Amino acid sequence: MSDLNISNFIWNIADDVLRDIYVRGKYRDVILPMTVIRRLDAVLEPTKASVLKMKTQLDSAGVANQHAALCQASGEAFYNTSSFRLRDLTTKSRRQQLKADFEAYLDGFSPNVQEVLDKFKFRNQIPTLVEADALGFLIEKFLDPSVNLSPKPVLHQDESVRLPGLDNHTMGTIFEELIRRFNEENNEEAGEHFTPRDVVELMAHLIFMPIADQIQSGTYLVYDGACGTGGMLTVAEDALVNLASEHGKDVSVHLYGQEVNPETYAISKADLILKGEGVEAENMKFGSTLSGDAFPSREFDFMLSNPPYGKSWKTDLERMGGKKDLRDARFVIEHADDPEFNLTTRSSDGQMMFLASMLSKMKTGSPLGTRIAEVHNGSSLFTGDAGSGESNVRRWIIENDWLETIIALPLNIFYNTGIATYIWVLSNRKAPERQGKVQLIDATTWFKPLRRNLGKKNCELAQDDRRRTVDACLAMQPDEHSKIFPNAAFAYWKVTVERPLRLSVDLSEDALRRFDSAAAEAGETQLSAVVEDLAEKLGTGPHLDFGAVLDEVEGIARQRGVRMTAKRQKLLKTGLGRKDPAAEPVVKKVSKPKAGADADHDALYGRRHIRQSDKPAVVEYEPDTELRDTEQVPFLEDGGIEAFFRREVLPHASDAWIDAAKTVIGYEISFTRHFYKPQPLRELREIEADIRALEDETEGLLEDVLGGGD
Known part of the structure; x- marks a missing residue:
């Protein structure tokens, strides 16, 4: 049975068992934890007797710390010491006895599994299920012999395979599909979606392939600050291990993640426990990455993430003291001779705060440094005026020469949103040929349509599409889909233009x-x-x-x-x-000219050289706030601000000047500007032919209408 068929099977359990007991939006509260429980149960079944035997021996010997021995007996990073297996509970007829036995079964799980169950709040559902006499029926459904949720295959009597085993990645895919469906049922916000596996694989290749030849045998740390169910981390781990093996290297990968949603956190931890990675599971932390960073002093080799976008982080901001009092070293830094350079974005969208948090965790003392791949929507490219938190994050990144590539993905590539999305690839150890440059890749047309939509997702990045994107990144050659720019191409001065009052x-x-x-x-x-x-x-x-x-x-x-x-x-x-435009300007200040002052240059900045009582003087005028305007001057403007001002402003307002104290540096990235393809205008003869065809088609129509009214 395929993973999609298993997803459908589990999804149908909800309709079969929970209808009339729960509203549809609450099905997930039962189905998701039961899926995890059944998977854990299936993994533990073969060693159940060994665990019970070991438990008895340890209790008889008075051993207090039993965890390691019980894990050894189970052969996994978890265990269950109750006398029950899940299939032992289906024969119980009395509701209250079944309730007591099922709770005892849950209580028998190891502490790491207990945290998973607690985050699901599954025990809160048991009274409702028992009262409706649905618990036994629910357990039986999950034990259906036509479905195998165990990693081991189910065999026929002749030992041929009847049902193949379900590996951990496939189990993770099933989880993600179930959660996607539940989110869709509940009309979850567009930002609260899970990253499709094809996008995750592309992200993994984008951070690993450029340095494939430089990976050495050793230990690498991989981090996701918005880890969801942990799928991005596990895909990255597999990609790194396989790539290292292909190059004859042996690597050890440690995963770290943080997730604020208790359900998805529980799934991420359960997934690692199921893989026998009990230590790794302890590196999955619950809570908000922004207001409660679980790894404040840790640095990582690789980081991947798909943070929520278009989602408020106001609550986090309030916990951190508000925008005025925020002093978190991740977001208030020293840059551009400013000891309090602020990266704090608007509270209505926190996606770039996650990026800033990741950048604070880059390794600075290793040959490879740190490589990052993060998904964003279009607002991260251009939202925010010069000097705003969003613009400051872009400025900090680009002026430190960390931004390698931004890839525009196809529309409708995610499950719950059809908006434009982009992968940012960053590194603090850019290759020599990339230094001082940024590559933009338009991959919006590199996809394969799906035969059946998965929510909003109507296309996928097939293997050829992913390879094409990675190849474009590695080649770093300008063409129709790839553009190379100097860092300064995205910078501008926001100049305040004043006119006299x-x-x-x-x-x-x-x-x-x-x-x-x-x-x-x-x-x-x-x-x-x-x-x-x-x-x-x-x-x-x-x-x-x-x-x-x-x-x-x-x-x-x-x-x-x-x-x-x-x-x-x-x-x-x-x-x-x-x-009164005919009036003389109102004088603000009169002073003596400085030695060697250039009158023409001074005039650009509001200092007019005049003669007063036959003596030279410099006069400054009061600005008219109603006539105040701003201009964006690109860093690459030939001649800079002054040349732009003389060409674009003075011919239209000869009395204007620049308020230098208000000049601010901003950064923005416009895919539309660089990849826009204007549609060719139609030939006049084509337009004329269409008009004549319409005339022929409507000829006599008016007479018919009027004649019908007689």
């Missing part, structure tokens, strides 16, 4: 009344008297030089004994000033 002054009767009202409200009646004298001296206006008007005000104020404070100057500006 231009104010005219209206001293008409209506304007004076409005000012008197504003001055009275502000408690500045003395200023009203000053302004009345001003109007009498200067006339109604409008007066186009606010600075000259302000000088007159200050003179009148001195005569009246009124001190012109900053508050009063502001009241004059807001109460009398009116935006």
Whole structure:
């Protein structure tokens, strides 16, 4: 029976047994843990007698620490010391006796299995199943002789194979298929999906193949910070071991993972226990990677992950002290002469936080360093303005020359989402030919359609497609699907462009009344008297030089004994000033020119060289916030910011300048820009032929309609 048929068989148990007992969305609470229990039971059946015998001997000898001896007796990294096998419980007729025996059976599992059961919260389901008299029926269904969940084959009497054994990877595939179906039933969010095996295999080849010849015999650590059911880790382990063996090397691989979902965490741990890797299972940690990193000081050789995207991490952020008080060394670092360079992204999407967390765990003292493959959606490429957390993560990565390749995957390659997805490949030991460069690969057309959709997944990466993608990565040659760029191609300056504030002054009767009202409200009646004298001296206006008007005000104020404070100057500006493009700019500051200053250069940054009282001076104007604008200037712009400004801004706004203090560096990556293929315009004769065909088709139609109404 194929893995798909076994998945269908288990899926149908839910409808056969649990209908009318649970709503469909709750089937998983029973079916997933029962699948694990049956698998564990099948593995332990051949050594059950040996375990019970060893248990008796250890108890008689008063041995307290029995775990190692019992594991040796079972031949696995786990055991069950109850007197029952799962098949022994099917003959129990009384509900309460079955409940007690089944609970005793569960209690007999080793501590590592107990944690798995606890995370499933399976014991909470037993009263419901017993009350509905469904527990025995459920057990019998999982023991159906037509299905083999054991790793050992079921034989005929002549010892020929009746049912093949079920290896661990196939069992993992069955788990993933069941979880995918349950997620689909519950309309899970698009980000909460499992990575298809074809994508995982591609990711494994992308991190291992470029350094295949450099792998040496030894120990390697592999990590996934959003490990789900652990499938990505186990595929990576197999790929690394096989690749090393092909090159005559003997490697030992240790797996590490963290998962926040208790169900999938339980499955990942169960999978490793079933493989006899009890020590490895202890490296699977439960909890949030972002707010509760389980491996804060550990470094890894290889890392793969498919973190949740489009999913809020606000709760994690609050646990970490909020954005203002966050001091986690993974996300607040020293970079670009900034001791508090912040990588914290918006709380609405935490996928790049997982990437930053991984980058903090790279090995720096080994010849191979660390290689990373991580899945992201398109927002990680470009979301976030210059200086934002998202842009800062991209900047940190690219300026450290860690980004090797980004591969655009086909649409609908994942189970529960059809959106565009990308694999980021990173390394802190880039090959010489890759240093200072980034490769973008468009693999969106390299796929094989599925005969039947699996959720949203309607295609797969066949072996040829994966090989083609890896070959494009290894070749690193520019072509229709592969583009090579210098790191600086993704960088830009976000430049703030200012225009001067231009104010005219209206001293008409209506304007004076409005000012008197504003001055009275502000408690500045003395200023009203000053302004009345001003109007009498200067006339109604409008007066186009606010600075000259302000000088007159200050003179009148001195005569009246009124001190012109900053508050009063502001009241004059807001109460009398009116935006007027014909007015003179409002002066902010006047200073002496510096020795050797370039007047033309200074003008670009808002410092205008003039002569004042026949002496040289530098004047700076007040900016008009309503006219403030920004420009993105690529790092590769010939001549840089100044050349761009002279060409693109000054011809349209000759009084503009750059506020250098507000210039920020940003990074973004646009696949659309680099791989866009414009559709050729149709020939005029083709369009004309279509129009004439439509005319012929509709000829006489209007007469028929009107005639039918007579």
